[in-house]
Amino acid sequence: MSERVIIPRNLGFLFIDSHPAGCARVVNDLWSAVVPRPRGDGDDDAPVALVIGSSAGYGLAATVAGLARAGIRGVGVAFEKAPTERRSATAGWYRTAATAELARAAGQDMRFLNGDAFSDGMKEQVGDLIEQRFGRLDHLIYSVAAPRRIDPETGVTYHSVLKPIGATARTRTLAFDDDGKAEIREAVTEPAGEEEIVHTVGVMGGADWERWVTYLAGRRLLADGFSTAALSYIGSPLNAAMYRQGTVGAAKAHLEQTARTLDARLREHCGGRAVTSVNGAAVTQSSMAIPGIALYTGLLRRVLGDGMVSPVDQLSELWDQLTGVRPLQTDDEGRVRLDTWELTSAVQDVIADRWDAATTDTVSELADLDWFRDSVRQLYGFSVPGVDYSIAVETDIPWPAD
Known part of the structure; x- marks a missing residue:
């Protein structure tokens, strides 16, 4: 016991x-927020899904929404750290344990593997599990955010960076001092070099997603009508210099080109589809690393309030489209757009005005700082309503077993 x-x-x-x-x-709250839909008569009829990056952010939302709404079974892959004598496990470790318990209670066969999704060893492990336990794969959700990737073919280690391309970027950021008071600061980021752009695309582009699909197709595990979606983001013009026009944007452009390539291949191979799903802004562990996103999401929440569409609601919509409950709707670039609620001119114009007006003295009136603080803390299991933080808790929780 490690309480x-x-x-x-x-x-x-x-x-x-x-x-x-x-x-x-x-x-549990995510699961409860999902509106379930009628299920088939037997588990054998349930769609088999693979979620790569299943423990955090939109990947977690994809897993929970898939289980609670679409009734999936299958495999989730994550890369999390176990608890030690000095430290708790990572938040994703505990979230995975909780997700597995909810799936088990619902009678759904969902298995979770912990390791490097970029490695060929993990691909083989997943392929074996799908072949032996499920026999086929109907859907693959790809949601991986990582600082580095080792290319299994070349052994080259790619390191991603968050930098603009072509010119220095200056962006407004939200920070908190030691007393918890909000401050508006300016972040200055120098432009990326060519090698840094190549490296970021090597980590966050479509290369690994394509390797997953190619590997599983080679093992004849893709079901007829198989579909796959890689989760992406476009974002506001306010953060474009650091995101869509920067190194990450170059990676997302590569991801979208990969989707078009895979879509053509899958249509011929199994009558399948490949798309990117462009999701809306949210407070996630990966998004908080991007300069300007903290201020932007706080402003967005103040403007929209409950009109912000949560990740689990967005992914419920994606599952409806992937499983045929609703038609798969894409834009001219072949992308499913779940971010339209955020990017209307009416919303963006108000946020732009507030962005310009925000100072250390005024930001508490213009942005929803209480919601933002709680959202960040909840990424790690703090500030969650209904939890007594004065009570000792068991930290040595095992990874879900087969």
């Missing part, structure tokens, strides 16, 4: 420990 009271300790938006009970409650 202790866990006190939130953080460096900026990163927390040193995670709270198991809080993380579990977050997952």
